[in-house]
Amino acid sequence: MAYVIVGTCINDAACVDVCPVSCIHPAPMEPGFSTADMLYIDPLVCIDCNACAEACPIDAIVREQDLPPALMRYKAINAELAIARARAAT
Amino acid sequence: MSETIYSYCQYCMCMCGTKVVVEGNRVVEIEPDRENPFSWRDFCRKGKTAAQVIDHPQRLTRPMKRVGDRYVEATYEEAIRDIAARLNRIIERHGVDAVGSYSGNPLGFNFSGTMFWNGLLDAIGTGNRYWVGSVDQNNTHVVQEQMYGTELMALIGDVDDAECFLFIGMDPAQSKFVWMETVPDGWNRVLEAQRKGADLIVVDPRRSTTAERADTHVAIMPGQDWAFLLALLHVIFAERLECTATAVPLSGVDEIRTMALAAPLDELADRCGVAVDVIRDVARRFATAARGMCITHTGVSHTPTGTIAEWLATVLNAVTNRLDQPGGKRIEPGYIDLIAIWSKFAPPGKHRTRLRDQPTVAGFHSLAELADEITTPGEGQIKAMLIAAGNPVTSGPDGAALDQALSQLELLVSIDFVQRESHRHAHWLIPGTHFLEREGLHVLFAGLVELPFAQYARQAVKPPEGVMEEWQFFTELALALNRNLFGKPGVNKIIRASRWLARLSGKPEWALNPRWIERLLVMSGKRLKYDDILKHPHGWLYGKKEYGHLARALRTPDKTVHCAPPRFLFSLTRELRHRHTRTSAAFPMLMVNRRVRESMNSWLNETPGLFEQHRNNALEMHPDDAAALDLQDGQWARVSSATGSVELPIVIVAGGRPGVVAIPHGWGSRIFDPKSGTQPRKLGVNRNLLVDRREVDPFSQIPALSAIPVRVEVLLPAHARQASTAMPAVH
Amino acid sequence: MMKSPEDAALRVAIVGAGPSGLYAAVDLLRRDPLATVELFDRQPCFGGLVRYGVSPDHAERRKVSAFYERLALASGRFRFHGNVEIGRHVSHAQLCRYHDAVIYASGLTSDRRLGIAGEDLPGSHAAGEFVGWYNGHPDDTRHRFDLDCERAVVVGNGNVALDVARMLLLGPAQLRQTDIADHALQALTSSRIREVVILGRRGPAQASFTAPELLELLDQNHFEVVIENAEAHAAAPGASAGEALRMRLLNEIQARAWPATQRRLVLRFLATPLEIVGSERVSAIQVADNELVTQADGTIAARSTGRSRPLDTGLVLRSVGYRGQALADLPFDEAKGVVPNRAGRVVDPLAGHECRGVYVAGWLKRGPRGVIGSNKRCSQETVGSLLDDARAGKLDQALDHDALDVLLAERCPERVDYRGWKSIDEHELQAGRACGRPRLKLVEIAGMLAAINGAARRRAA
Numbered sequence A: 001m002a003y004v005i006v007g008t009c010i011n012d013a014a015c016v017d018v019c020p021v022s023c024i025h026p027a028p029m030e031p032g033f034s035t036a037d038m039l040y041i042d043p044l045v046c047i048d049c050n051a052c053a054e055a056c057p058i059d060a061i062v063r064e065q066d067l068p069p070a071l072m073r074y075k076a077i078n079a080e081l082a083i084a085r086a087r088a089a090t
Numbered sequence B: 001m002s003e004t005i006y007s008y009c010q011y012c013m014c015m016c017g018t019k020v021v022v023e024g025n026r027v028v029e030i031e032p033d034r035e036n037p038f039s040w041r042d043f044c045r046k047g048k049t050a051a052q053v054i055d056h057p058q059r060l061t062r063p064m065k066r067v068g069d070r071y072v073e074a075t076y077e078e079a080i081r082d083i084a085a086r087l088n089r090i091i092e093r094h095g096v097d098a099v100g101s102y103s104g105n106p107l108g109f110n111f112s113g114t115m116f117w118n119g120l121l122d123a124i125g126t127g128n129r130y131w132v133g134s135v136d137q138n139n140t141h142v143v144q145e146q147m148y149g150t151e152l153m154a155l156i157g158d159v160d161d162a163e164c165f166l167f168i169g170m171d172p173a174q175s176k177f178v179w180m181e182t183v184p185d186g187w188n189r190v191l192e193a194q195r196k197g198a199d200l201i202v203v204d205p206r207r208s209t210t211a212e213r214a215d216t217h218v219a220i221m222p223g224q225d226w227a228f229l230l231a232l233l234h235v236i237f238a239e240r241l242e243c244t245a246t247a248v249p250l251s252g253v254d255e256i257r258t259m260a261l262a263a264p265l266d267e268l269a270d271r272c273g274v275a276v277d278v279i280r281d282v283a284r285r286f287a288t289a290a291r292g293m294c295i296t297h298t299g300v301s302h303t304p305t306g307t308i309a310e311w312l313a314t315v316l317n318a319v320t321n322r323l324d325q326p327g328g329k330r331i332e333p334g335y336i337d338l339i340a341i342w343s344k345f346a347p348p349g350k351h352r353t354r355l356r357d358q359p360t361v362a363g364f365h366s367l368a369e370l371a372d373e374i375t376t377p378g379e380g381q382i383k384a385m386l387i388a389a390g391n392p393v394t395s396g397p398d399g400a401a402l403d404q405a406l407s408q409l410e411l412l413v414s415i416d417f418v419q420r421e422s423h424r425h426a427h428w429l430i431p432g433t434h435f436l437e438r439e440g441l442h443v444l445f446a447g448l449v450e451l452p453f454a455q456y457a458r459q460a461v462k463p464p465e466g467v468m469e470e471w472q473f474f475t476e477l478a479l480a481l482n483r484n485l486f487g488k489p490g491v492n493k494i495i496r497a498s499r500w501l502a503r504l505s506g507k508p509e510w511a512l513n514p515r516w517i518e519r520l521l522v523m524s525g526k527r528l529k530y531d532d533i534l535k536h537p538h539g540w541l542y543g544k545k546e547y548g549h550l551a552r553a554l555r556t557p558d559k560t561v562h563c564a565p566p567r568f569l570f571s572l573t574r575e576l577r578h579r580h581t582r583t584s585a586a587f588p589m590l591m592v593n594r595r596v597r598e599s600m601n602s603w604l605n606e607t608p609g610l611f612e613q614h615r616n617n618a619l620e621m622h623p624d625d626a627a628a629l630d631l632q633d634g635q636w637a638r639v640s641s642a643t644g645s646v647e648l649p650i651v652i653v654a655g656g657r658p659g660v661v662a663i664p665h666g667w668g669s670r671i672f673d674p675k676s677g678t679q680p681r682k683l684g685v686n687r688n689l690l691v692d693r694r695e696v697d698p699f700s701q702i703p704a705l706s707a708i709p710v711r712v713e714v715l716l717p718a719h720a721r722q723a724s725t726a727m728p729a730v731h
Numbered sequence C: 001m002m003k004s005p006e007d008a009a010l011r012v013a014i015v016g017a018g019p020s021g022l023y024a025a026v027d028l029l030r031r032d033p034l035a036t037v038e039l040f041d042r043q044p045c046f047g048g049l050v051r052y053g054v055s056p057d058h059a060e061r062r063k064v065s066a067f068y069e070r071l072a073l074a075s076g077r078f079r080f081h082g083n084v085e086i087g088r089h090v091s092h093a094q095l096c097r098y099h100d101a102v103i104y105a106s107g108l109t110s111d112r113r114l115g116i117a118g119e120d121l122p123g124s125h126a127a128g129e130f131v132g133w134y135n136g137h138p139d140d141t142r143h144r145f146d147l148d149c150e151r152a153v154v155v156g157n158g159n160v161a162l163d164v165a166r167m168l169l170l171g172p173a174q175l176r177q178t179d180i181a182d183h184a185l186q187a188l189t190s191s192r193i194r195e196v197v198i199l200g201r202r203g204p205a206q207a208s209f210t211a212p213e214l215l216e217l218l219d220q221n222h223f224e225v226v227i228e229n230a231e232a233h234a235a236a237p238g239a240s241a242g243e244a245l246r247m248r249l250l251n252e253i254q255a256r257a258w259p260a261t262q263r264r265l266v267l268r269f270l271a272t273p274l275e276i277v278g279s280e281r282v283s284a285i286q287v288a289d290n291e292l293v294t295q296a297d298g299t300i301a302a303r304s305t306g307r308s309r310p311l312d313t314g315l316v317l318r319s320v321g322y323r324g325q326a327l328a329d330l331p332f333d334e335a336k337g338v339v340p341n342r343a344g345r346v347v348d349p350l351a352g353h354e355c356r357g358v359y360v361a362g363w364l365k366r367g368p369r370g371v372i373g374s375n376k377r378c379s380q381e382t383v384g385s386l387l388d389d390a391r392a393g394k395l396d397q398a399l400d401h402d403a404l405d406v407l408l409a410e411r412c413p414e415r416v417d418y419r420g421w422k423s424i425d426e427h428e429l430q431a432g433r434a435c436g437r438p439r440l441k442l443v444e445i446a447g448m449l450a451a452i453n454g455a456a457r458r459r460a461a
Helices: A014-018 A051-055 A073-089 B050-054 B076-094 B111-124 B138-148 B186-195 B225-238 B253-262 B265-272 B276-288 B306-319 B338-345 B367-375 B399-406 B443-447 B470-481 B491-505 B514-525 B530-534 B566-577 B623-628 B717-725 C019-031 C056-074 C092-098 C127-134 C159-169 C172-176 C182-189 C211-218 C241-255 C374-391 C402-411 C418-434 C445-460
Strands: A003-005 A061-063 B002-008 B017-023 B026-032 B064-067 B070-073 B099-103 B129-131 B164-168 B199-203 B216-218 B292-296 B384-388 B411-416 B428-431 B589-592 B619-621 B636-640 B645-652 B660-662 B708-715 C011-015 C036-040 C078-081 C101-104 C124-126 C151-155 C195-199 C224-228 C264-268 C271-277 C284-294 C300-312 C315-318 C345-348 C353-360
Touching (some): A014 A051, A051 A061, A073 C241, B026 B050, B064 B076, B076 B384, B076 B411, B076 B470, B099 B111, B099 B367, B111 B384, B111 B443, B111 B514, B164 B225, B186 B199, B199 B276, B216 B276, B225 B265, B225 B566, B253 B306, B253 B566, B265 B276, B306 B566, B470 B491, B514 B530, C011 C092, C019 C036, C019 C056, C019 C374, C056 C159, C092 C101, C092 C402, C101 C374, C127 C159, C127 C182, C127 C315, C151 C159, C151 C300, C159 C211, C159 C264, C195 C271, C211 C241, C224 C241, C271 C300, C353 C374, C418 C445
Parallel strands (some): B099 B129, B099 B384, B164 B292, B199 B216, B384 B411, B589 B660, B619 B645, C011 C036, C011 C101, C101 C353, C124 C315, C151 C195, C195 C264
Antiparallel strands (some): A003 A061, B002 B017, B064 B070, B064 B428, B589 B708, B619 B660, B636 B645, C271 C284, C284 C300, C345 C353
């Protein structure tokens, strides 16, 4: 299980600042931050600590289990972007 | 070349497995150790930023000696010689009790430090020992002693199988599922159980992060948990919802039944500020759930009736058959006989305090008494203090009084890696170490973890050049005092002989060190081999969750759980007879505490990477109260109690109980720079300045750190700005 | 005499209560535990473009303002002065006199123009005016838009174009669930527009719609979405995961079976407006068909095929970006449309030196780029420069701070403090509740001041 960033994300990156496992990308210091449509959480790294959800100023981070149906697709989108990043790194 | 060290974080009881990447003697990265079979999932920024604490700009790397109003560097040799000479002089003149001591929470996570600290105190022979338990969990020790016959029999929540959770005064969404128990990833497991249908009832005056997820949030009147719990018992007994065939034998049920039934439900409801219907509903849901648990944490222990409430919560679990049952609370036997060893490290002390004539709890006296024991003249007055990894001025009650008391000492020695608020009058500052710099096996935690689990903590980096570990310093001090470590004749001789042998043989491990004791303790448990533990760098899950151990582990003479200890019954009767409201016209509101994930009491808040959004605490207030007082977000308020006052900004927080305000603790502690003497920064305010050191729970001796009657007044911004940054008045 | 720490505390004025100004305030208050911040805004309200730019159907994004307001306030070292215009009520020189430093974060106000014939015909507007109008910006309530035609055309291929299109196409039932200004709701309720065409010069791969906005189009059932001229439809090789996702969503939009609706959105790619046609007012727009060519440097450019066709319309909204306007007393780089600066320190290009104690953040500093959160790092960089300068002794200590309050009382008696803003906020929420809307915005300053006075009277009573 993991947390999921949904489409309202405004790239504030408060979540990046508080994440204990650096699983939110692109971080402001990482390539692609300035052109990112939204940030995403790597579900394989996330430890469900809720810190990001509390820090998000607009409640755009949701526990996977709590995603409403209308936002369910963002689970796959977060995972897809994370996988692409992992691939690019190798 | 980088190296990876697997260990665990030793800030809090989560004990999260860590993967520490080190280059040279520097930490590059700290991550959760995902190969740790037990504990990594609660990992938080405290662990991630732990290396920033090692590199603290004000870190002490040499003993510092006070000369006038400055500090100068000194050698350990000089420090130990001077401290020993001064201590011996004080002891000769005033007796051993003239040497007082206080140890803080971090020392508890440093097992070698804890052992040798006790060894040093036993060497001195003082009974004036104070520790952090008296502002934390002492109520559990008292209740366990009265009900189970031993001060340390912490039962652990079996969260996965529970169908009803009744959480009182705890906020696991922030604090994780740890206190006198460690349930890794416990909060998420509670949420998962809830998703599968479990009932989550949260009792808290505040709308905490945990309360937000509750099926029912009971915004109780602070300090009245006991009345709520007694009301639940009333309903359960009246409706015959209790279990008559419990897994663990009980005694005293009839007495508590009679007492609960005699207490009028509407009056109890009125006391705790919870509607009778809600009480009935909660009682039925809890009692009729097939499996469940009631858990109480510091929100309860910090009230003046924290022991009575803890007792009633345990009775509630007992009579609904939640003890030693799946989904209830169980005992983890561990790999050593914890109860026997605990009594060794915290023997039931016979010492009583000079002024209030109080016994020890878990071997130590209450911090609430310390200031008066220092300032009140007479035989047995404390003239010297040793403070190990502690910040009692900030973490204890009425810090202004304690700060003033500490300034009067003939000798104040602190052992810590920075000079904190409580050390500002110190004559000697002795450097401390960080968990990343130490190794060892913490055998005392074996019985507090949810599953049979053992892990040897590994050293990631060496302490700064020349810095002694705490246990080494305590040993050297005992030797210099010429008083036998552990108070046992001949120990100092053995130490010297072992050192001589080590030198002769070229084998430093032959000199007495904490590993000897750890090995002996593991051996005494006859369950695991020390070397096998060492073979599991990620930690070792050496067994399975078992039930059925509690009845055998009980230390009561009749081997039953005592549900009606006479002392508690008597106190409850008195409590029921008197009806006093804590608030008054002068102090119409009640102040409570709150947990913040990134905070570890008073000793990490200034770490640069921890608080990314703000760097102070604020007064949290209900919108109704703010409207009544005509207050706005961001305005400055003076919060006053009968003891003191603090000034801080207001934030209005929706939800929770009107009439209740919260200020997070741990702020307002300065860190001094003894090397440069530059003005220290102060972040936030110390809310414990409002806590009365005289109002204590009579059993646990914990001061009322919560449910404090206060008054809130608006301040002009300019005035407040100055007041907030000025040095606290010393009087 | 030695200065006490609080005497030496940094006093900073920030101009503009939009995201950049708020981000700067919060960062400064966190990094300097003694600093005080006075935040000024021309409007009585917090938020800047968060209040007046973010689309009403994306109101959850507006929460960012309240979140950081609360963080700033929780420091206890922060004040808001709304309805105060720097350069009118208070001069730049006065601001500098009473503060150690001033950060301008007041944004950019004008739209970029298309530069084609007919652009000034009635019926042709800047999208920004339309956005300000439906969001209830006091400066934009006077605008009137022709909603009696069947088709509106939006020029530009970004998220603002999509915002505008959604507002034109969502029906009254949907719009009522948003915090759209009431006058706009009334006007749009009787709108006859059935089709909105968004024109983009290049292909779908070059469009700057973001994936969440495309997903939002895909997931709604209020209007049909048609994609035209999207031959070049696959993501380019080597495209990022984000680009690939956008292309996939565009494909899904194209492939989706739409329910029968009365309204539709056309995303027309490879189309450049040549001329806005009309005698009295806009009647059509002449649009050239483009093709894509790869330029020597590898970038994809649009090139006209020479073919063009007219598109009947009565409403043309250009959404091709914002540009800057010079601020009195600050240097301005006309070419780049920003205040010349080095890491936020304002530089006088003529004299070649930095203007002591004067800083910029946000769009004014880096141009109209990025999303709300992009301003955070931008403001943090400026705050970093400011704090470095403070440490290096490069700031002049402010004169008597209390005199600021005297000046403000004298020059702008109708200034709005934080409590005033909260009264406006409460009033709007209350009025919204009364008519089943999330919020009913006050769109005139007079109305806002009346709400504040009303709240004050109720408190006094």
